[in-house]
Amino acid sequence: MTEKCADCGKDLPVNSESSYCPKCDALLDKKFDLIEANLIVFKELSDAEIATLNKFDKADIVDLYLGLFDSYKEDGDFNEYECAILNKIKKVFNLTEKEIGSDKVVKFDESKITKKHKLLECIKCNKPVLKEDFVFCPYCGIRLK
Numbered sequence: 126m127t128e129k130c131a132d133c134g135k136d137l138p139v140n141s142e143s144s145y146c147p148k149c150d151a152l153l154d155k156k157f158d159l160i161e162a163n164l165i166v167f168k169e170l171s172d173a174e175i176a177t178l179n180k181f182d183k184a185d186i187v188d189l190y191l192g193l194f195d196s197y198k199e200d201g202d203f204n205e206y207e208c209a210i211l212n213k214i215k216k217v218f219n220l221t222e223k224e225i226g227s228d229k230v231v232k233f234d235e236s237k238i239t240k241k242h243k244l245l246e247c248i249k250c251n252k253p254v255l256k257e258d259f260v261f262c263p264y265c266g267i268r269l270k
């Protein structure tokens with residue numbers, strides 16, 4: 126029995142190591158690079174992008190996480206957007222501390238939330254967040270506005 130491409134359903138070349146045909150494989154790689162570039166610039170991850178990333182091996186997602194971690198770290202502290210997107214990737218793809226390294230887990234610096242700010246709870250994880258300032262929850266990555 127010939128294996129079929131998991132994306133387009135065409136027959137795979139004999140002894141193919143990938144579950145995708147060369148054409149879909151190349152297309153997926155391109156999409157992956159584009160998602161990575163978008164994450165660095167816009168710090169947003171759409172459901173469609175998550176669906177695309179789900180077609181990749183977990184090792185690729187770990188690489189993506191670590192690449193983003195390093196590029197976000199270049200400008201110093203992680204801001205709320207950067208914490209939010211890293212925590213979202215970690216959560217959506219079930220990345221464990223063992224896989225990404227415990228020193229690569231981002232924790233949002235709660236001292237950034239000062240008393241004069243009105244504290245509101247995140248609608249999803251119930252952690253205190255500044256709804257007026259934050260577009261995304263820095264803890265779980267859910268969109269607040």
Ligand SMILES: [Zn+2]
Nearest residue numbers: 130133146149
């Ligand atoms: Zn295909």
Ligand SMILES: [Zn+2]
Nearest residue numbers: 247250262265
């Ligand atoms: Zn939250």
